[in-house]
Amino acid sequence: xxxxxxxxxxxxxxxxxxxxxxxxxxxxxxxxxxxxxxxxxxxxxxxxxxxxxxxxxxxxxxxxxxxxxxxxxxxxxxxxxxxxxxxxxxxxxxxxxxxxxxxxxxxxxxxxxxxxxxxxxxxxxxxxxxxxxxxxxxxxxxxx
Amino acid sequence: xxxxxxxxxxxxxxxxxxxxxxxxxxxxxxxxxxxxxxxxxxxxxxxxxxxxxxxxxxxxxxxxxxxxxxxxxxxxx
Numbered sequence: 001x002x003x004x005x006x007x008x009x010x011x012x013x014x015x016x017x018x019x020x021x022x023x024x025x026x027x028x029x030x031x032x033x034x035x036x037x038x039x040x041x042x043x044x045x046x047x048x049x050x051x052x053x054x055x056x057x058x059x060x061x062x063x064x065x066x067x068x069x070x071x072x073x074x075x076x077x078x079x080x081x082x083x084x085x086x087x088x089x090x091x092x093x094x095x096x097x098x099x100x101x102x103x104x105x106x107x108x109x110x111x112x113x114x115x116x117x118x119x120x121x122x123x124x125x126x127x128x129x130x131x132x133x134x135x136x137x138x139x140x141x142x143x144x
Numbered sequence: 145x146x147x148x149x150x151x152x153x154x155x156x157x158x159x160x161x162x163x164x165x166x167x168x169x170x171x172x173x174x175x176x177x178x179x180x181x182x183x184x185x186x187x188x189x190x191x192x193x194x195x196x197x198x199x200x201x202x203x204x205x206x207x208x209x210x211x212x213x214x215x216x217x218x219x220x221x
């Protein structure tokens with residue numbers, strides 16, 4: 001089975017996010033949206049600041065996991081729709097690398113669903129991040 | 145049997161490749177892990193999990209899959 005591709009090359013732009021919001025104006029049964037944006041943080045490690053994270057993934061398994069998370073979320077919460085996008089390749093500090101968008105007729109469902117989705121992505125999806133420093137050295141990131 | 149092994153993130157740095165085909169007679173994931181650590185001693189002190197046909201498996205699982213992946217800690221988001 002072929003799963004929907006969640007990955008986008010490079011950073012997720014604010015135009016892309018704005019377009020995605022605009023597309024929902026025709027879905028008038030929705031009363032509440034909730035959005036999570038993951039941004040690359042300039043962590044300082046041993047006096048060196050992170051300048052970008054280069055994302056890679058086990059894409060086949062990752063897209064399957066995103067699909068499973070999506071199915072489980074629809075089962076648990078009363079959502080009208082849901083969108084997930086994750087970056088691959090280099091994303092600079094301050095840029096967006098994860099965009100999760102959930103919508104429902106009412107607000108309570110989107111508050112709970114968004115947290116559930118983001119935590120599941122962090123725990124279950126095989127995505128890897130190489131933190132690149134300004135001096136061109138690197139280290140591998142681990143979710144805490 | 146011949147299986148395809150995928151290495152990701154820091155593990156590909158250790159093995160020097162991201163994909164290889166290996167002919168093994170191993171019967172469990174644990175046996176396979178032993179073979180790989182012997183081949184790449186640098187894997188010994190690395191934290192990783194193994195997926196068989198795109199599902200995480202425990203060490204006691206019988207090796208049946210054609211597609212194996214060694215996965216370092218996840219860092220999505």
